[in-house]
Amino acid sequence: MSTPRTMSVQVKTGQIRSTPSFLGAIVAEAPYAQQVQVLEEKSGWMRVSVPGRNVQGWMHGSALSAKRIVLQAGADDVQKAATTGEIALAGKGFNKQVEDQYRAQNKDVDFTWIDRMQKSSASMTQLRQFAKDGQLNM
Amino acid sequence: MRHWNRRQFLGWGGKAGLIGICSGPLWTALLAGCKTTEIIAGMGQSVGVLDERQAQSVIRAGGAVARSFEDITPEQEYYIGRTVGAVILSKYTPYQNDEANRYVNMVGTLAGLASDRPETFGGYHFLILDSEEINAFAAPGGLIFVTRGMLRCCGSEDAVAAVLAHEVGHVQHQHGLQAIKKSRVTSALTILAAEGAKTLGGQELAQLTEVFEESVSDVVSTLVANGYSRASEREADRAAVTVLARLGYDSAALVDMLEIMGARLTPGGSDFAKTHPSPQSRIADIRPLLPKTRPAAVAPRQRRFEQVLRQV
Numbered sequence: 193m194s195t196p197r198t199m200s201v202q203v204k205t206g207q208i209r210s211t212p213s214f215l216g217a218i219v220a221e222a223p224y225a226q227q228v229q230v231l232e233e234k235s236g237w238m239r240v241s242v243p244g245r246n247v248q249g250w251m252h253g254s255a256l257s258a259k260r261i262v263l264q265a266g267a268d269d270v271q272k273a274a275t276t277g278e279i280a281l282a283g284k285g286f287n288k289q290v291e292d293q294y295r296a297q298n299k300d301v302d303f304t305w306i307d308r309m310q311k312s313s314a315s316m317t318q319l320r321q322f323a324k325d326g327q328l329n330m
Numbered sequence: 331m332r333h334w335n336r337r338q339f340l341g342w343g344g345k346a347g348l349i350g351i352c353s354g355p356l357w358t359a360l361l362a363g364c365k366t367t368e369i370i371a372g373m374g375q376s377v378g379v380l381d382e383r384q385a386q387s388v389i390r391a392g393g394a395v396a397r398s399f400e401d402i403t404p405e406q407e408y409y410i411g412r413t414v415g416a417v418i419l420s421k422y423t424p425y426q427n428d429e430a431n432r433y434v435n436m437v438g439t440l441a442g443l444a445s446d447r448p449e450t451f452g453g454y455h456f457l458i459l460d461s462e463e464i465n466a467f468a469a470p471g472g473l474i475f476v477t478r479g480m481l482r483c484c485g486s487e488d489a490v491a492a493v494l495a496h497e498v499g500h501v502q503h504q505h506g507l508q509a510i511k512k513s514r515v516t517s518a519l520t521i522l523a524a525e526g527a528k529t530l531g532g533q534e535l536a537q538l539t540e541v542f543e544e545s546v547s548d549v550v551s552t553l554v555a556n557g558y559s560r561a562s563e564r565e566a567d568r569a570a571v572t573v574l575a576r577l578g579y580d581s582a583a584l585v586d587m588l589e590i591m592g593a594r595l596t597p598g599g600s601d602f603a604k605t606h607p608s609p610q611s612r613i614a615d616i617r618p619l620l621p622k623t624r625p626a627a628v629a630p631r632q633r634r635f636e637q638v639l640r641q642v
Contacts, residue, residue: 274523
């Protein structure tokens with residue numbers, strides 16, 4: 193399978209690293225739906241450049257989608273997304289608005305801990321130290 | 331059509347057998363060449379609540395474009411996962427021990443990063459549930475829950491990593507999303523097409539929310555009552571063995587943990603025994619994947635495990 197030339201960031205905040213590894217320093221961030229040019233692929237990692245920004249580095253392939261992710265969808269985009277799946281629509285379908293509506297109808301379902309879980313994450317520095325102390329590879 | 335809402339979930343004991351097998355491509359759909367107005371005219375008032383037969387007829391009318399569950403974007407997976415997690419937390423209480431939760435997050439995050447899907451929309455996050463039950467759940471997108479009872483089946487950090495890596499395996503392979511019925515996906519796409527480029531109106535929002543709630547129920551009832559197929563469990567175990575080896579953990583710790591679990595599970599119980607193949611059969615599937623020799627135990631790793639999780 194050939195690498196698509198352009199891919200879209202499919203995570204909340206994409207991180208572009210200096211080397212193809214999570215140990216690589218973060219050189220830039222790329223927001224959800226940002227399109228990047230893929231220059232090279234290496235064991236699951238893509239070397240990318242960001243059009244219009246003087247940024248190059250590595251992103252893990254799981255953070256990228258071959259589908260174009262459209263932020264501000266026009267009618268044609270919606271039709272295309274619903275029928276062919278060639279593109280994806282950011283913020284459409286199951287989104288925050290739907291979650292809010294669900295929560296309004298299910299007041300006894302509490303999201304406090306979900307928000308708390310998602311807010312706290314270990315830093316790469318902490319993870320690296322943890323791996324080192326436990327004699328693990330990272 | 332029945333689906334599980336939260337109240338039914340809370341009283342789910344003994345009620346199983348709602349969902350069919352969760353294998354195969356979903357999202358066979360939809361709507362090629364149809365105009366929005368035609369779709370809506372055809373669907374009348376029932377857009378939000380297609381049953382399988384209606385869904386199939388929409389698919390036929392639309393010219394059957396093959397789709398798969400992968401068309402659920404990671405962003406939508408994230409929202410499904412958040413609500414699945416919140417519903418699970420309506421049955422279980424979080425274990426409020428910051429040190430233990432931090433430790434489980436360290437081990438689990440490393441497992442996520444070492445997997446074939448290190449990046450999800452919102453990342454991997456782990457929480458211990460204050461329950462004696464032996465259980466673990468992975469909500470789509472990477473929210474992972476593990477009970478104290480399950481952690482007590484672990485004699486080492488390597489075994490904890492095995493449990494968490496197995497759950498990461500379910501996220502990686504999107505087994506949760508695969509439990510969502512095709513008709514929900516068809517409904518969601520139909521509403522999406524009807525919505526067009528504008529913001530959701532009241533009725534469309536209500537319909538989409540209903541489909542959302544049903545999709546969440548599909549996933550929750552699979553996690554808590556019906557379980558995944560044995561093939562999915564094998565896939566998650568295989569992913570776990572790979573992750574453990576990459577990190578330098580002893581992958582045979584998965585077998586150690588399953589042996590302890592096998593001795594403690596109550597046959598016919600409402601926990602892992604209900605939703606998973608027997609530990610013995612999983613061990614038989616895993617053994618051929620393990621390396622011939624086990625690495626030596628690592629003293630500092632064992633020390634921190636005992637320090638943090640001994641009292642859990």
